[in-house]
Amino acid sequence: MLRCARSLARAVVPFAAGALAAAALAAASPARAAGPAHIAASDRSAWPQPLNAPAAFDRASRAEILAFARQLALSETLDDATLRARLGLKQIDRPALERIRGRFWQRLAAGYRNALRTCSPPDAFCAPASDAAALRGLALRFEAAPEPAYAAWYADAARFHRVYLDEQLRLAALFPRVSSEIDTYSAIESDGSELGDRRFLLSFDDGPTPSGGNTDRLLRTLRELRLQGTFFVLGESLQRRSDDAARLYAGMCVASHGWQHQSHARWPQWQDSVSRSSALVAQRVGAGYVPLFRPPYGQRLADSGAFFRAQGLRVALWNIDSQDWNPKVSADAVGQRLLSLMLLWRSGTILFHDVHDKARQALPWLLQRTRGAGLEWVDCKRYPAAAG
Incomplete structure (x- = not known):
């Protein structure tokens, strides 16, 4: 049994030299970049219920989707200079970044619709969202936990998804100059x-x-x-x-x-x-x-x-x-x-x-x-x- 990572709940994990750093190699090379400053860490003990049924998994899934979607929507308001500073990059590939954001929205919307299937009043996180635009609006209004039982989770999830989003946006901003798992090139x-x-x-x-x-x-x-x-x-x-x-x-x-x-x-x-x-x-x-x-x-x-x-x-x-x-x-x-x-x-x-x-x-x-x-x-x- 794993111990709860409470020591990581209120802070992200510092990046250390490893796979991404090795992938980056020399910063002077135009095809390389240093790794992210932080890696996202989650504290699942903050979630107040077990995930021992499909409906329970879906409830927690809807919550995570809304938390990440909020961070994704907020990131869209950042200009290039602010985003470069936040991601620690000297330049970003804006078309690649927007393409990945678009893919994220489509996948999040599809996942949220799937997770809604088990909703039944008065279940939590059941507000409808039929498409990406509706989910974006819902996420921007997701400014606090819906009930006190979810307050600790909401605080931890906001931290986790902010840093996890930066991991993903950094890869997107570098692609295709630095290729990675963030996007595919072809149907192969x-x-x-x-x-x-x-x-x-x-x-x-x-x-x-x-x-x-x-x-x-x-x-x-x-x-x-x-x-x-x-x-x-x-x-x-x-x-x-x-x-x-x-x-x-x-x-x-x-x-x-x-x-x-x-x-x-x-x-x-x-x-x-x-x-x-x-x-x-x-x-x-x-x-x-x-x-x-x-x-x-x-x-x-x-x-x-x-x-x-x-x-x-x-x-x-x-x-x-x-x-x-x-x-x-x-x-x-x-x-x-x-x-x-x-x-x-x-x-x-x-x-x-x-x-x-x-x-x-x-x-x-x-x-x-x-x-x-x-x-x-x-x-x-x-x-x-x-x-x-």
Whole structure:
């Protein structure tokens, strides 16, 4: 059982050098940027009810959607200079930013409509909103908790969603100059947002670890929990475990993350990295292989779709980042952040890293907190065919 992250409830987690910083590399490079100053942390103990039924999940989901939508609407009033200062950027790509905002509004509106289906008077957070414009108006009026029982949650959610929005807007403001998971380039790419309501896919990057390490421990936990995951492995790491790869990943899905953990946006050998690693996975894992590729840091070239199509691969991104790679984010905080984001987006691909031990600790807590909520963990063999 995870402990409540109350120490994180009133403050956000400082960013530390990790995946985003490594993706950024040198600030002098035009295709790089330093990571965000803060990472959003949530305190789920502030929510006053269990999430042990579909209606209970929907009530909490409507609340998270309204809290995030309010921050999104307020951000639209900021001029470029204010927004650059807030995000810590010297320049922003305004068209990309507006495109992502538009996608967010459409997805939030669809999620809110789905969450309204279980509303019955006098349930909370049940004001109707038929489209994005109506949801924006509703969010702007969401200035306080509707009842005293939700006051602690409202204060925590306002902090969480302000910082989480900045994480997303920062990626959007840099795209496509710095590619990332924030947007797709073509139909050959998927990020999990296409999954149907209440459906989630587990994914794990950067393994495998040496025998007996975090990958082995995580796989034992997944089997105990009767969960599946898609493991995006590095070719050079898999090569060291080729003899036991099929046994190690039995019952799971395995795909390529490249030969080495380098940004494919600026690596001349990226095509070789893709083909070599995919061929090795298919050879060593056998039936567990799935024809997906996840670019390190989510970085890839805008015109790479034709290559992946010719290789018979789909680019598999994500839309829910656990931040488990970040040394300043505890396993407790990983679980609580994920639960808030699952309530917010209502479906998607969750990003973990099996080279770290936090997923193994967070997942049992997450399943316990959502038992009875009507969620579906997607069969990895059916992704992305399971969309819709």
